[in-house]
Amino acid sequence: MNTNDNTKEYDLIQRVVNHLTVQSFTVHDLGLMNGKMGIAFFFYHYARYQKEPLYEELAWALIEEIYDKIHDNMPTTMEKGLCGIAWGICTLLEQNFLSGDVDEVLSDIDHKIMERDPMRITDFSFRTGLEGIRSYVQARILLAEKEQSVCPFDNIYVYALERSAQKAGLPLKSVSPLNVIDMPELSETTDFLNLPLGLDGGCAGLALKTLYI
Incomplete structure (x- = not known):
């Protein structure tokens, strides 16, 4: 790609x-795929890419707004x-x-997730069902192992989750949400x-x- 192409991009x-x-705080959805969490996720990457703390x-x-607005009736979905x-x-x-203590930051959410019995979930999809829940749980357990902290999910919950996933025919390792999310291409004709x-x-x-292609 030449210099002019880089400048245009x-x-x-x-x-x-x-x-x-300008628009990010007008979004009502708190979630990862369509809401504030996903936008925050992008801004952190862009801040590092640009070396711009703003x-x-x-x-x-x-993130602070998300935590302020999380409520007991939120679904457990991805x-x-x-x-x-x-x-x-x-x-x-x-x-x-x-930065921070991962257990302190995520413990309330982890406990809320464990309140739902995986064996009773009939939606096995990634976006709204079991596969998405399992993707987070697997990522969270891996982080706990890396941090050498106690597993945030008890053995009964993990067994039930894996048993339910096995019955649903899900693969042993769940994919990342970034492999599921549809990220469109940017071009001069994109009506963003x-x-x-x-x-x-x-x-x-x-x-x-x-940023990453």
Whole structure:
């Protein structure tokens, strides 16, 4: 890619980022795929890419708002629920975008997730069902092992989750949400003003993909 192409791509992504900066706090969805968690996830990556703390501050403000608005009636799902939010936090901690005691940060969410019996889940999909829940649980257990901390999920829950996944024919290792989310391509003809703001088919996903392709 020549210098002019690089300049055009930078200008395009900066326009998308400016749009996200202005609009991100208007999003009501707290989740990973379509909401504030996914946008915060992008801003942390962009802050590191640009070496610009302003975007890190923006991401942290979104995280604070998410924690303020989490409520008991939220679903446990990956798409719009607790598992997506927790996966985002877990991954940001693992990649050193965030710091702190992982158990303290995630313990309330982990306990909420364990309140739902995996053996009673009949939706096995990634976005709204068992596979997405299991993706977070596996990521969280791996982080606990890395941090040499106690497993946040008790043996009864983990056994029930794996038993249910086995019955559903799910693979032994769950995929990352980033392998499921639809991240569109950025080009000069992309009408990003009419895209949703989140990761899944939206501006945050488009911009994140552009950083790493």
